[in-house]
Amino acid sequence: MSEKNHESYWSRTASRTESRPYSGDSKCDVAIVGGGLTGVTTALLLARRGVNGVLLEANTLGSGTSGYTTAKITLQHGLKYSNLLDSAGLENTLAYVKACTLGLELTESLSREIAPDCGFERVSSHVYTRDPSRLQRFDDEAAALEKLHVPYRFSDSCGLPFPVARDMAIDDQAQFHPLRYLNALADSIPSDRFPIYERSRVIEVTPGSPCILRTERGTLRAKTVVLATNYPLIDMPGLYFVRLHREQSYLMSVPAGDYELDGMYISDEEPPHSARMYHDPEGDRLILGGFGHRSGRGGDTATRYDDIYRWLRLAFHDVTAEPDASWMAQDAMPADHVPCIGPMSEETPHIYVATGYAKWGMTTSAAAALLISSMITGERHPILEARALYRPSRFTPGASAREVVVQGAHVTGSFAEGVLTGTTQKPEDVAPGEGAVLRSDGELMAVSRSPSGTLSICGAHCTHMKCPVAWNPSERTWDCPCHGSRFEPDGTVKEGPAVRPLPGFDEAGEH
8 A cells, every 4th residue: 555644534634723832830720631532521521610720731632542543432342341240240340331321421412512513423333253253252241231231232244344243233322523522622611710731741740739740841730630641651659550551553544435334343353343434524434443453562563554455445345435544543451451540549649540441432531531520529420430440549350460460571571672672783774764773882772764864863762661662664653562652753752651752862872
């Protein structure tokens, strides 16, 4: 395939006036770090309840996972509930279902009220397989849904243009345009009560009374802090560096012409395949995705887009147009498969965290905003029934222990592998559009060359926890395989948890 523009379809088709960066020294009641759907929705709910605050976004609103998603709003998170019942119990699993339902309902309500052009529509959600050996998994999930009183439909056919062995559908779920929705919410937040600042990366949070947040241009003092940054920029005391890992997925939009796909689909297979429609007056789009991997472990990531394109041509014969956008998403995956939402720890009760959405952030972000805003204001709300389940300081040995060990081993292995890697080739040997980790006098250098020939040389250790980074050829970024920090070729932070750039090297290989 020809080279893609890796701006998402959502980003290309939504716009708003960017807010100015934060500077100075001020104070507020609540500081929200992160301008995705969680942060913006929380700010709106708090502002409506009379709370004064500030929202700080490192880049621009929606520039993270919220703007690089499939944008499915559903309580059907793959075949989740059979395992969740076993690990969390009936009461907690019922609370999970309720939280997702409340999140969906809030999104619909705000869409109707504030964002009528975001394309919100109720559709059925589907999980399918083409592999008959996986049918028992569907039977187990059906038994779980019956215990949870969640209606579902079984079929050996569905709206996809190819045969399946089993399809499980849950009706009355939803899809939308996430950035048209997010932008409308942001524009409705009163700037005198809850101003938004973009390009205002928080580089340090000091707990206390008040908490102190430092950005690159100023200081903010807040009674309460909400970390809504996909992956928290504070690891302790939550031990997130062993409780979370990051995964990257790939998506593509294609002008659909007269083709129509009824519902939203994801496969129960490895790697998962995802499909949905977006209906737009300027032309409908088929959104395809999946083909994910651990961050920093994708190898030649350009082949992931080739895989989606191959699936498009093999399976969707009635769609003849060429893709008009392709993009990558990155998600935080929790060890026990349950998001962490609420006070970070008993020692830091005024610092809230929302993370670990496991690729289902459209529903969970709204649930998180409801939960955190209710906890901050003390308002009684049904979402509080999920408080214990989502508690960030929890530890569930049966569900977490193995995954925590695996993540710890992965971090250790990535560090050791990185220390031993690095070629002895020279920076001038790196071709345009490519990057490589090179070794010079025992030091690792992250060397890349732009398509136009500009050479960039940085230190090759992530500034979060010093894991060696890896070159992502399709996105032209340096990605950390340990916790998913991402850096531009010149070392600038693109995505946390790292908050500081890669250190510089000169062409002689010296710091």
